[in-house]
Amino acid sequence: xxxxxxxxxxxxxxxxxxxxxxxxxxxxxxxxxxxxxxxxxxxxxxxxxxxxxxxxxxxxxxxxxxxxxxxxxxxxxxxxxxxxxxxxxxxxxxxxxxxxxxxxxxxxxxxxxxxxxxxxxxxxxxxxxxxxxxxxxxxxxxxxxxxxxxxxxxx
Amino acid sequence: xxxxxxxxxxxxxxxxxxxxxxxxxxxxxxxxxxxxxxxxxxxxxxxxxxxxxxxxxxxxxxxxxxxxxxxxxxxxxxxxxxxxxxxxxxxxxxxxxxxxxxxxxxxxxxxxxxxxxxxxxxxxxxxxxxxxxxxxxxxxxxxxxxxxxxxxxxxxxxxxxxxxxxxxxxxxxxxxxxxxxx
Numbered sequence: 001x002x003x004x005x006x007x008x009x010x011x012x013x014x015x016x017x018x019x020x021x022x023x024x025x026x027x028x029x030x031x032x033x034x035x036x037x038x039x040x041x042x043x044x045x046x047x048x049x050x051x052x053x054x055x056x057x058x059x060x061x062x063x064x065x066x067x068x069x070x071x072x073x074x075x076x077x078x079x080x081x082x083x084x085x086x087x088x089x090x091x092x093x094x095x096x097x098x099x100x101x102x103x104x105x106x107x108x109x110x111x112x113x114x115x116x117x118x119x120x121x122x123x124x125x126x127x128x129x130x131x132x133x134x135x136x137x138x139x140x141x142x143x144x145x146x147x148x149x150x151x152x153x154x155x
Numbered sequence: 156x157x158x159x160x161x162x163x164x165x166x167x168x169x170x171x172x173x174x175x176x177x178x179x180x181x182x183x184x185x186x187x188x189x190x191x192x193x194x195x196x197x198x199x200x201x202x203x204x205x206x207x208x209x210x211x212x213x214x215x216x217x218x219x220x221x222x223x224x225x226x227x228x229x230x231x232x233x234x235x236x237x238x239x240x241x242x243x244x245x246x247x248x249x250x251x252x253x254x255x256x257x258x259x260x261x262x263x264x265x266x267x268x269x270x271x272x273x274x275x276x277x278x279x280x281x282x283x284x285x286x287x288x289x290x291x292x293x294x295x296x297x298x299x300x301x302x303x304x305x306x307x308x309x310x311x312x313x314x315x316x317x318x319x320x321x322x323x324x325x326x327x328x329x330x331x332x333x334x335x336x337x
Contacts, residue, residue: 032186035187035194054194055196058183058194058196059176059179060179060183062179062180062182062186063175063176065179066175066179066182067175070175076171076174076175078164079171079172079174079175080171080175082168082169082171083172083175086172
């Protein structure tokens with residue numbers, strides 16, 4: 001009997017892709033609705049020069065929204081998973097950098113509200129972002145090695 | 156099954172990522188331009204309405220209110236600029252708490268100030284974030300009534316409000332304490 005390969009759905013990459021997609025979608029909503037508050041969050045990181053803060057506050061949430069959509073819809077997966085990995089690497093680096101220099105700030109990853117998870121230390125954000133990064137890296141490498149191509153026309 | 160990473164794959168990855176960024180930038184800028192209270196993409200100095208990043212809206216104070224509180228002596232004015240600039244001229248009765256030496260000065264400058272005192276911080280328009288940084292730092296130290304007069308020094312001068320030069324009495328006492336090691 002010839003095995004039906006259509007039944008062998010790659011569950012893990014599918015789950016990772018959908019999970020990351022919805023994480024990005026969720027993360028983008030509050031930032032798109034409250035750009036001024038997000039700009040303040042970026043400012044609190046004390047990393048970017050002031051002239052760039054508003055640019056990032058305006059554009060980054062839409063990068064997250066599009067990444068979320070493309071990951072869920074399995075569009076432009078090579079580029080999307082690469083950008084997702086790069087973005088998460090930058091987020092992780094920013095949080096870790098501030099933790100290393102003793103700045104206790106609100107992450108701003110999912111909400112621009114002043115409140116953050118009660119009692120959550122900066123280390124929690126580092127661990128969480130590191131986990132997201134590993135998932136994204138897995139998805140990127142899985143895509144790169146040609147097992148999961150994009151359904152959209154090749155660019 | 157393709158297992159190698161070739162030049163075509165790299166090109167595909169970069170072009171797709173680039174397109175996502177361009178699309179996001181376009182959407183972001185268009186939506187920003189269409190919304191009321193949009194973020195300014197080109198920050199410039201010299202106006203009271205300029206946003207002070209890091210400072211909540213409720214911390215900002217208008218020149219009118221600052222002047223009223225000054226005339227009634229209902230606020231402590233803090234000059235966030237450097238001591239050298241402060242000595243040249245500052246708002247009358249203002250104390251100097253330079254952001255550049257915050258940790259060094261806060262103990263003496265704020266020693267006799269209650270946590271609920273109404274405080275107005277100012278600097279000049281060329282150093283946007285200094286007064287904002289000082290306000291945030293004081294708020295984190297428990298001062299609950301901290302406010303920022305954006306571009307305060309320039310506005311105060313332009314409206315010919317009272318200023319003074321030199322080192323006020325309280326600062327001279329501080330200098331003497333420092334010299335005598337107390």
